Amino acid sequence: MRGRTWRHGEPQDDFVFSSISDCLAAEDTLVWCDIYDPDHAILKDLAEELHLNAWAVEDALADAERTKAVVYRTHTFFTVYGVTMTEAPDTAPGDASPSLLEVHRISGFVLPRGLITVRLSPHFDIDEVSRRFDELGGQEYGVGALVHGLLDVVVDGHFTAVQVLDDAIESLEDDLFAEETPRKGLQRKTFQLRKDLVALRRVVLPMREVVSAIQHRRLDAKTAPELDPVYADLYDHVLRVSEWTESLRDMVTTVFETNLSLQDARLNTVMKKLTGWAAIIAVPTAITGFYGQNVDYPGIETVAGFLTSSAIIVVLVLVLYVMFKRRDWL
Incomplete structure (x- = not known):
């Protein structure tokens, strides 16, 4: 467990997990608590202390949960997936093509004066979330800015993943008309890229509902109007990633069908x-x-x-x- 506290717009170094409820109740105070791979009992006790919905707590710890945002009376719960891309290792022509996509789940409980994030993977760059929050203006914009920083990092990861997959498909198109490329290896690459695109599409498309639900929740009535432009920009990025993913899906399908046509022509x-x-x-x-x-x-x-x-x-x-x-x- 780790976190940060801001009082009167200034960052503090006195974050203590046991006193998180007191910090959330104080005026002009903003709290961010990040919990990695939590014990069910600890998270359940925290939920009872902060009056978090029991079903939301179960969803935060579930093995498989879809991307979503649920608005409750006292807080908002959301689950999103960050992605990172790995470099493709050199493999023999007969070996299976490895996946380039790694998916990391992040759940969040958005309170009027704080954000509690629950992660099940250590590879998500949570430090970048804190830096994005400082760049946006700190406590001047309240918890909405902190949530935006988290979602912005997630969406940027989606952009990077789409770009890497786009480059991989372009490389696949070059190999498609190369005579020396093994046909079996090309088919394996195409099939794995299709699997990666399906996995990315599964976490990207629902982000539109998540961003829209959080934006219209009006987490802080005083600062929500100031955050509307940045949330609108974030929503636009989500749309661009979704459209890009759909176009790449069509491209890899075309590559697959073209490969079959070329095989028939060669035969x-x-x-x-x-x-x-x-x-x-x-x-x-x-x-x-x-x-x-x-x-x-x-x-x-x-x-x-x-x-x-x-x-x-x-x-x-x-x-x-x-x-x-x-x-x-x-």
């Missing part, structure tokens, strides 16, 4: 060439088989017959080769 080309060479090889086979019969024919067992059959083979093979080459069958 047709191979079959066409095999058919052409089979026709060419059939000429000497037919002629030599003709002369290999146990029936006397003109020129059998003579040099003239051998030269005649050889000349017929060469002429017919050359004629077929030129004809197939002109039609691009070879």
